[in-house]
Amino acid sequence: MNHNQSNLPTTKLVKKHVFIFLEIFTCEGGIQSYVKDIFQAYNYLNQSQSYQAEVFLLRDELEQQNPYATEQFQFHYLKTLPPWRGRIKLALSLLTCLLLRRPQRVYCGHIKLATLTKTLCQALGIPYTILTYGKEVWDTLPQNQRQALQQAASIWTISRYSCQRACQANQIDPNKVKILPCVVDGSIFTPGNQPLELIEKYGLRDAKVLMTVARLWSGDIYKGVDVTIRALPKILHSFPNVKYLVIGRGDDRSRLEQLAQDLGVAQQVVFAGFVPTEALVDHYRVADVYIMPSQEGFGIVYLEAMACGKPVLAGDADGSADPLQDGRLGWRVPHRDPDAVATACLEILQGNDQRCDSQWLRRETLAKFSQEALKEQLQQLLASES
Incomplete structure (x- = not known):
């Protein structure tokens, strides 16, 4: 071995991810709060890991005060009227990203986006994960959405109960479901005197x-x-x-x-x-x-x-x-x-x-x-x- 070569600095392999969501910033709710916590955790991990991610938001407009956007964590706001034009815009933008960037994994943030994700990812040989939350997957889904879940590389959900309900209703292998629970910011939610x-x-x-x-x-x-x-x-x-x-x-x-x-x-x-x-x-x-x-x-x-x-x-x-x-x-x-x-x-x-x-x-x-x-x-x- 050439000893000079052994002393060369190693280059970290950049892992590329793509996230797709319906809307995160234009409304408030449990799902939006949960996803924002994931964004914050992802950015924190990016300080020690080599991640690069793009986030596609179907119903969000440009967010001037997005605290999660960085050079390694880019957001695309695709809200367009009429809504069908926004869906076409999402499909074309996502396809372009997948072709040019070839991410290691696509994370689909809602069951309503699962069919599009499955279609594009399978055509390009890119594994995908679907994020689920609760009632939206507890009953038997339309066949195209059910197949998207069944053929996903993995599924993330927030609780054991949601895992059980989704698997039973849609014939999903429980072994492919991973639990990523909701959390609370203990620096904000603290005990105190009654105001x-x-x-x-x-x-x-x-x-x-x-x-x-x-x-x-x-x-x-x-x-x-x-x-x-x-x-x-x-x-x-x-x-x-x-x-x-x-x-x-x-x-x-x-x-x-x-x-x-x-x-x-x-x-x-x-x-x-x-x-x-x-x-x-x-x-x-x-x-x-x-x-x-x-x-x-x-x-x-x-x-x-x-x-x-x-x-x-x-x-x-x-x-x-x-x-x-x-x-x-x-x-x-x-x-x-x-x-x-x-x-x-x-x-x-x-x-x-x-x-x-x-x-x-x-x-x-x-x-x-x-x-x-x-x-x-x-x-x-x-x-x-x-």
């Missing part, structure tokens, strides 16, 4: 406060706000000072208000409407209990509440098993059962369970679902698929 201005604003002085953060859409009644309202009369027998703070907006609010009126608990239910993300932490601090007997793919809100040291109640047959660590950190009850919800709330309000210990709850939550944990898990997934 007096919110206590006054919502009329919560001397009250025990139950709280839910959820969309109040008629198509989302699975969130369980109506079940919690039905549980209030039983709770009020033991805790007459209970108030239920409901954060969120949507077309189902009038039905819920009428339900509270019919049950004689309208004075106990406070509809706060929309609260921006930056104000949520103060609202969690107002609460004594976070309650959402729902059917979630995961439930980031449970992590946010527990990071703020608040005990939580969730459904017992959904993805909330992961953030609640199978009931070790919170209460899990049949999600459409007001009596079960009331019984669990009474236990929580008595405060005798370890799951009501604010410091312990926060510590155990962040040990598994912090942004640091996400970086490690993402690194392992990317390494296993390189």
Whole structure:
């Protein structure tokens, strides 16, 4: 061997990735929050790894303040009217990228984009991964989307429950599914005193406060706000000072208000409407209990509440098993059962369970679902698929 050659510097192999999403910046929601956490983790890993990625966003316009864009992490905004023109633009832009850059892997960020991803990637011999979240893959999909899942090199999803539902409904090999869970920013969601201005604003002085953060859409009644309202009369027998703070907006609010009126608990239910993300932490601090007997793919809100040291109640047959660590950190009850919800709330309000210990709850939550944990898990997934 030529000893001079052995001393030459080695060049790191650049791993090229492509990500495709519907929309991340033009609306807020659990999926958008989750994807942004992935972006942040990817950028962090890029400081020590040689990654190069391009992100295609079908319904987003140019984002002037995109904090994730770097020279190695480029974004393409493809929103075009009419929408069909945007889909054509996406197909052509993606095909050009795949032909010229030949990435090691394509990450498809929504099942609605899976057929296009499969078609282009298989034609060019490029492996692809599909990201799934919850209800969008829990039932049997159209054949083209089902085949895209079945033929993907891998599938990422956010919880064991979502994995199980998707695999059963669409004949997917569970071995190709990898779990990349949601996480919470423990530097933002922290315990603190109840903000007096919110206590006054919502009329919560001397009250025990139950709280839910959820969309109040008629198509989302699975969130369980109506079940919690039905549980209030039983709770009020033991805790007459209970108030239920409901954060969120949507077309189902009038039905819920009428339900509270019919049950004689309208004075106990406070509809706060929309609260921006930056104000949520103060609202969690107002609460004594976070309650959402729902059917979630995961439930980031449970992590946010527990990071703020608040005990939580969730459904017992959904993805909330992961953030609640199978009931070790919170209460899990049949999600459409007001009596079960009331019984669990009474236990929580008595405060005798370890799951009501604010410091312990926060510590155990962040040990598994912090942004640091996400970086490690993402690194392992990317390494296993390189």
